[in-house]
Each structure stands twice: as structure tokens, then as C-alpha cells.
Amino acid sequence: MNYDVAAKKRKKDLLNNKTKIQFLEDQQNIRLIRELLQTLYTSLCTLVQRVGKSVLVGNINMWVHRMETILHWQQQLNSIQITRPAFKGMTFTDLPLCLQLNIMQRLTDGRDLVSLGQVAPELQVLSEDRLLWKKLCQYHFTDRQIRKRIILSEKGLLDWKKMYFKLIRCYPRKEQYGDTLQLCRHCHILSWKGTDHPCTANNPESCSTSLSPQDFINLFRF
Template identity: 60%
Template sequence: MPFLGQDWRSPGWSWVKTEDGWKRFEFFSHDLEDNSTELELKELQDENKENLFTGDDCEAAAKKRKKDNFNNNAKSHFFYQEKWIYVQKESTRERHGYCTLGEAFNRLDFSSAIQDIRRFNYVVKLVQLIAKSQLTSLSGAAQKNYFNVLEKIVRKVLDDQQNPRLIKDLLHDLGSTLCILIREVGKSVLVGNINIWICRLETIINWQQQLSNFQIPKQVSNGITLDDLPLHMQNNILYKFSDGWDIVNLGQVTSTLHMLSEDWHLWKKLCQYHFAEKQSCRHLMLSEKEHVDWKLMYFTLQKYYPKKEQYGDTLQFCRHCSILFWKDSGHPCTANDPDNCFMPVSPQHFIDLFRF
């Protein structure tokens, strides 16, 4: 007969004496909730008691969704913050099971990586790729951690006033995926209560509205401005950009930068950086004077082919130890020449590592 009760070998519950009597002491309670969340929970409980029999169906559904959202937003202590993990694809005598994408996303320290300017674009691209195709493959804990990381990304953009366009593209892809999963595919592919996913979709829409109304405040400076720089220095700044939309946006600042941003040499170099010569020959764009319109060709080519990815810092994979790690932290490698075993991991390669 199966044993359904609490394991008799466990140490049992811990109890503390309070003014209202003895209460069970819950570990991690101080880490999981703060004063605001406790007050919100009390308000929800009071509302449920008052409107137990008199509440409308719509109000009851809204309260249920609010409670589910509160439970979903509670922080969890099951997320590790490790600098490296072992990528295991099959069971062996020494190790059983395998490492999944959700486990890797939970254990690697992506929350701290967001604060590093070198890794920010890398994490954003990885989160965007997961939103497009791998969201349903994550476990419930991994999905919860995924949205916690996403919230930190949005808050950082709103606070630092940098990279708003990247986050707009990310939220657009994630919102489109959630709409398809909720309305067309159905509840069977989603882990957790459907009300939680509806609240997440509403949060994404709210973030999109905040970013659409986002404006960088003008800063008055008595020093040297960008327009005061010599012409060749402004031109060199434009040649440092690797994204066409950044060049277009910068060209709207002054008339001089607009003139420099329309230089066909600049767009030709950008096309040669991102795309191969065969790709450019397939989509030749000629102007009215029968010259190659390199600016139009760039925006045409990016619709058909992926652009060359460029990141300040990426995850590294050790072929000898099968370990995924951040470069600055390293890992305990047993190879004679560890440097030759390391290879950079792009966001797409990171996802491919966990496809079995």
C-alpha cells in the first residue's frame, strides 16, 4: 500500500510563538514576499470574503486572474545563479538524465548578465529567439524565470533610456506568440493556469504602451556637441554603426548627419559586412540613374537573409568538458590546452545545444 502521508524521516515543521499563538515557520518567507505583496494578498483575501456571494461573474474572474498573477509573480528560491553548467545529452553510468533548455536558462546567471553592457544584447536576442519558437518547451519554473528576466530587461531600458528599439521588437514577437497560443492553439500547450498567461499578455501590452510613449529628455549642455565635431569625425562615427536603422535615426539629428547618412559608400560597406556577394547579386536594386541603390539593397537583403551578429561578450562552450560558461568566470577544465577547446556560442547555437 503506498505511503501517502508526510515522510517520517523528515525533521518536521518548525514552529514559532507569536501573540496570536503558535504558527508554523516557513523558510524563505522573507525572500519570497515583501510588505507590498503581503498587503496585496490581504486585500485580495478581504475582497473574496466580502464578495463571496454577491460578486458578479466578471468581477470574480478578474479577482481570480489577479490572484493567479500574484502567485505567479512571487519570487522563487529554486533558481540557481551559476557561472557554468554541464551540458548532458544522454544518460551515462556517472550521470542520469539530460540537461534541458529550461534548466540551462534557470541555472545560468542571466539576471546579472543583463546589467553588463557587453552581454545585454546577447541576452535580449536569446530571449527573443525563445519567444519565437521555444516558449512552450520550457518548464513551468523556467517560464516563470523567463518572464522575471524579461521584466528586468524592460525596467533597465526604461531606467537607462537605452536600446528601446531592441525591446520593442522583442515584445512584438513575444506578444504575437502568446496571442497565437492563447487564441488559436489552445490551453493544452501552456503550462499553468490560463489566467496567468492572460495577465502576462496584458503586462506585455502595458510595456509596449510605455515604450511607445517613451521619449528621451533633452539635455542642455554648454560643452561641445556632436554638430561641433569636424566633418570627418562625424563620418567616422557613422561608419562604426552596424545597424542600418541606427544610421537612419542618427541622420535625423542634424542636416549634416543626414547628408553623411545618405552616402552610398557607407551603405555599400554595411551590405558587404552583413551579406555575401552572391546574396547581393540576387537582389540588385538600381536607382533611376541605373546606379546601385545600396541603402535600398540593405533593407531588402535583411528581409531575406539574417544579418551578421555582433556581441561584446558571449557564452563559451568547452568541447572537451561539454561545459557552458561565461568567459570571465571560466570553468574547471581538464584539457591540456583549454584555450583551443573553447568556442563562442551564439544565441541560436545556445538553443541548438538542447535539441535532442
């Protein structure tokens, strides 16, 4: 009976002609609707063929008709060709290569770099740039950590991309903050980075220590 309950629930959600027409007109979430229809069709097949007619409510021909309706909707969805709206203006790939690389260097997560490379073939080539991955490794990890996880390519060069993903599995990445709190070890005053406080030390800059959020919380622990 669980199959019957599940099938009736999906039937209530999906066997709605108004909903079907709306999706066909809007052409939105087609992949999701296709998956839901396939799940519903599979459930109905299980009810009709495997579980038996005894659990079905109503005439068997009615259930067969519903299955045929689902198949018809699937055919309509498969025949839809998504048309992308015309876009007039500059895109990321229209920028000079030096600017594209400059923007990509601002990404601090290797996963974002990989995702960006999947957008277009030309971006995929740029996302493999060794300098990008070298800077990511040097940004997040110390020289000692990098030396311990050296990986060479077939050409005998450092494979910075593989090293990056090896390093993130072995060590925590550098934490990033929009603003950084600093603690003056001389007068024990907290201040934001870039702001001054009336420190009496001869060299106030040497007395400042950056605090992470966890370091800040630790100040209140006794």
C-alpha cells in the first residue's frame, strides 16, 4: 500500500493539466519536471505490473490512460528546445586575456576556479594556468607545507593544481576575513586593521597582532 500512497501523492502534484501547461509555456525547471514525471511513471508501472491490480483504486484502464498521459508529457518536454535570450553587451570572455587572468587571480577557492573553467573552452584553458594555482598554494599554505607535498607533472614541472587539492586535504586553508581585528601587545587595545590607537610604544606597528574570529573568542575564555 505504500506504493499506492506515494503514487497518489505524486499524481496529485503532477497530474494537473494547468501545471503542465505552465511549465511547457515558461520552459523553466524542465529537467526537474522530467525527473518527477519519470519517477511517477516508474511508480505507476510498479503498481500495475508488480504489486497487482488489487491495490489500485478505480478501473485499470484509468491508470493505463494516466501512464499514457505521462508518456505524452515526457515527449512534449523532450521536444522543447531552450532558446537563450539575445544578449547585447560585453561578456567575461570578451575581455582581454590579461584582464581575465587578473580577475581569476582574485578567486581564493580552487573549486571556483575549476567551475569557471567549465563555462567555456577558452576559460578552461585559462583555468589551467600554472601561475594561478601556484598563487593559490602560496596564499593558503606555508612554504614548508608546500615542500612536503610536491607533485611533479609528466614534464618534470611542479603540478600546482594537483598540489593545491592535495594540500587542502592535508592542511586547513588560510582563513579569510573582510576586516581584521588587531591586538596591541603593548597596551592591550583592540582595533581594526588600518586604524590607529594612541599607543605609547616606540614602534607600535611591531606590537600589533592580527586576530582571527577564534582568537577573539579565546580572549573571553578564563
